[in-house]
Amino acid sequence: MPWQLDLAILTLVVIVGIGAITVKDLLGAAIMFGAYSFMMCLLWSIMGAVDVAFTEASVGAGVSTVFFVAAVFRTTRRTKD
Amino acid sequence: MGDLVQVVIAKYNYWIYITLMMIGLYAMIAKNNLIKKIVGMNIFQTAIILFYISIGMKKGGTLPIVEHGHGAHHHAVHAADYINPLPHVLMLTAIVVSVATLGVALALGVKVYNRYNTLEEDEILAQIRKK
């Protein structure tokens, strides 16, 4: 795997992770979290953990995000921090 | 100085995992919004999963699936050719646990919101104190 790609994904993971906890909108945070999970999934498939990557793609980026969106829809998008 | 750079480069995955873990832990302690804390909790858990996957990594190893499956009984399988599958197994379990925790946490969050109409912890505490 070219190291540039690896580096790009690692940087993106950290940026999206920080974004997920700083964005001032819960729906945005949920979507950012989905993106974070997807980046993680890419990272793990690069590292050869295909089963874990598959699970993370279906659970982290898929169902977890849906749960978040459902909960945000049932509560509120407003957040102070 | 050169040594330090060597150490940093040789173990960069571990540094990334520590960074992510600090982000998650900080969000869980410092954030005021209940759902934000749950996001932090998930980042924290994924960071630990990244750590375990990094343990299993082998340079020059391939995916943990025996090549040409059934006809291969006479092929000798060398451990060094395949990535360590054990951390992957452990982390499948950890992912499942994290989604289970997420479900319960969101259910509790919805329950709190039903009662107080807000997700900010300080506003909820102010409402409790008022009574």
Add this chain to the structure above:
Amino acid sequence: MSQDYPALLVIVPLLSAFIISAAGWVNKRLCFPLSVAALSVSAYSCIGLLLRVLNEGVVHYRLGGWPPPWGIAYYVDYLNGLVLCVVSVAALINLIATKKSIEQEFPEKTGPFYTLYVLFVTGMLGITVTGDAFNLYVLLEIGSITGYALLAMGDEDRAPLASLNYLYMGTIGACFYLLGVGYLYIVTGSLNMVDIAHILPGLYQSKAVTAAFIICMVGVWIKMAFFPLHAWLPNAYTFAPSAASSLIAPLMTKVMIYVMIRLILTVFTPAFAFTTLAVSHYIVWLACIAIVMGAILALAQHDLKKMLTYIIVAEVGYMVGGAWLGNRAGMTGAVLHIVNDALMTLCAFLVVCNIVYKVRGYAFADLKGLFAKMPFTMGAFVIGALSIIGVPPTCGFFSKWYLILGAIQAHHYDFMVALLFSSLINVVLFFRVFEIGFYEPFSDHEGHEHHSAVMAEAPLSMLIPLYIVTAGLILAGLYTGDIVNHIIRFVIPEGFI
């Protein structure tokens, strides 16, 4: 049959949890007898297993037939056997005692309640019996997730938030434990506790092992509510439904103390924990602070249940301090106190359960005239209180005796002073409750005062289990010598000072 006890004691409640869950959709009345049957079989296997351990020594069991360290294996020794019996018997008694209370508090959701109840007990038993570090984490999460749900269904206003805070803290704790296991795995390559213990001695100088030890300990301390990390416990337990708090309060913290002692004795070995890492003094000091702060905070409370939760915080300090004194008497005291404290806490919380069932409140103001109204319940409460204070011949006295002995041998007079101080505070706490219950006139919720309250005792189905626990408190006190000589003596490895 008898060689399968280690599997049966976990599998029977697990399988029946699924049946109970399905039965809840068919006929709700089936749930209770099924749960009682499951926990009875489990308790029977636990006692059988302990007897087998007493006769034959350590019992091994391979799950899936794979030899350790490749598969998961159980090692049941004296420590496991003892704690298993306490957990399963306490859960069974509590289940029978709180039937009425459960029906009162969750008329519609008895099915899921019993399912979660049995799963929680499965988790606790599994944590205690397992010999695999990662398996322990998974079972810990079962215990925690069911625990969060059970605790959140109490007081509408406060319980969900308290439980959510518990969830955050609990997840941090469990993740720290998992991280610690990962650190052990990266240097040893194994997950089996005994196997790790074989490999570790060559690695004691490694920074990774030190870090693993610290992280595991912090994780376990969060789960057991050791003093600076205790913030989740009082609210979570106070606002919980009474059946859930009387289940979780006696079991969760004690099982986590068991995990701590298991990590010290089996995984890291006392040589590493007490000699290589010279931190035991600091931890005993922390325990002293925990005891003193727990006692003082208990003094500041205005209701019975919250007072009891702060007493739990202080008791956790007793056990952590005792385990870290680093000598035989201290460790004996800590292990004995796991048993005694589980019984004492169960007794106290069952009393609260009876009071809530009849009076619908647990603030001090609700306790007025209770000795006249509920004499039998309060009689049991007096015995439980005496045991928590530490009056012979109740069992609380003996474990405190060993703890103080250990403190003197280790020259930790600060720990001894903290113990005596907290006993003194307990005297004040409980006699204040007695005074309110005995002398102040009974007043009902409209504020009418009655000088001669009508006796309105809790039903027999709640009183009989309560008195079984009370008898257990005294019997455990009278047979302390046997417990120590036949079981706890073998818990502590040879060569431990």
Add this chain to the structure above:
Amino acid sequence: MKITGLIIAVLAGALLMYATVDFPPFGDPYSPASMHVSPRYIEKTMEETDVPNMVTSVLADYRGYDTMYETTVIFSAGVACFFLLRIFRRKEPGERLYRHVLTGVTIHVKKGAKLPPSDDFERIDTAWIPHDLIIETGCRLLIPFIQLFALYVIAHGHHSPGGGFQGGVMLGASVILLAISQDLRTAVRRFSEKVDALLCAMGVFIYAGTGALCLLLGANFLDYSALAPLLHTDPVMARSHGIFIVEIGVGIAVMATMIWIYCNVSSKGEYEEGL
């Protein structure tokens, strides 16, 4: 609180960084973690379980006991969400809303009155809920393919990445997609709450029951080789089949639980319209 959080996070990070120095280098094939326990899984998986995918064989056989509890965790999360959120007695609204599917016109029906039974109307809860024919039809077309792929993932877990858990999540996701693109009522009509709860318990029961069956046949718990006489194969193939049975159990349990959690969270336990 922010400063406390920062201090704790930095302290924890510093401790972990301090320990990282003693780790073997990243990707070292001769690190202790790769040398002690795992070589047996890699070298013996074909011989002992006849499953080329080591992750599956370790997951469901060597460490199958962990996986049983992993499925139990999911099950308890489903029961917990139901226990926390479900509201049984719901006050019936005075006026019910129906939408005429073809035109999108909303009809208000007074209490007691009834619409003639017809497929052209669907019950809604608030007048503004959007309704999009393209999305509904598109998702309807997609769902069978998602389910087919999920079944493939479950069935082919022995040879390729995947297995009961991933497949189960995807099966659950297909029903959740139905609930999102149409509404929760449609999904619950096809897949009622009771069926969901029973499937959830049944899935885990298959797993633990297989283990208990081994116990009854005289072997240790979860020792699938004891199933050989029942399955008419040799012990190694019995392990392979045993893994397949428990994977199916995991798939059922995970599917049902995902739907259950989604239904409870997205409707606050009222089981009305959902998202």
